Amino acid sequence: ILDTDHVSLILGNHPKVTAIASQYPISVTIITVQELFNGWVGKLNDPASIKSLPSFYSKLWMTMKYLQTVEILDFTPEADSQLKELLKANPLLRKNRIQKDMRIAAIALSLNATVVTRNQRDFGLVSGLSIVDWSIP
Numbered sequence: 001i002l003d004t005d006h007v008s009l010i011l012g013n014h015p016k017v018t019a020i021a022s023q024y025p026i027s028v029t030i031i032t033v034q035e036l037f038n039g040w041v042g043k044l045n046d047p048a049s050i051k052s053l054p055s056f057y058s059k060l061w062m063t064m065k066y067l068q069t070v071e072i073l074d075f076t077p078e079a080d081s082q083l084k085e086l087l088k089a090n091p092l093l094r095k096n097r098i099q100k101d102m103r104i105a106a107i108a109l110s111l112n113a114t115v116v117t118r119n120q121r122d123f124g125l126v127s128g129l130s131i132v133d134w135s136i137p
Contacts, residue, residue: 001073001108002028003101003117004035009135011059011066020134027071027113031103036063073107082106086126098122105129 002010002021007028009017040060043049049056083106086093093102101119105126108115114130117123123131 078110
């Protein structure tokens with residue numbers, strides 16, 4: 001399961017991440033879709049970005065096209081149960097800034113899947129979660 005940061009690397013044509021990704025079936029979570037769209041909505045609605053609209057809309061279009069090529073995993077009742085267990089067992093995981101990461105972790109745990117991310121700091125707090133970083137040389 002690609003975390004949002006690795007999707008951004010692929011969309012930016014990061015050579016190492018793109019090469020490794022081509023060797024695996026790729027999925028992302030609905031949480032990553034939310035994060036990507038939240039980012040684009042913020043940029044597109046910022047009055048200061050009026051001169052960059054063609055570029056921003058083009059990048060949003062590329063994001064949409066990419067998401068059509070990967071499996072998007074839903075936040076299921078099983079993932080919700082995993083999330084509740086995580087938050088109950090470890091109060092550190094309740095921080096607002098990592099809530100979306102914890103939802104991604106819960107989906108991964110519910111599927112016994114690996115999260116591909118550079119965010120070792122936050123995902124590393126989740127006991128039993130398999131994480132890798134494809135961007136490391």
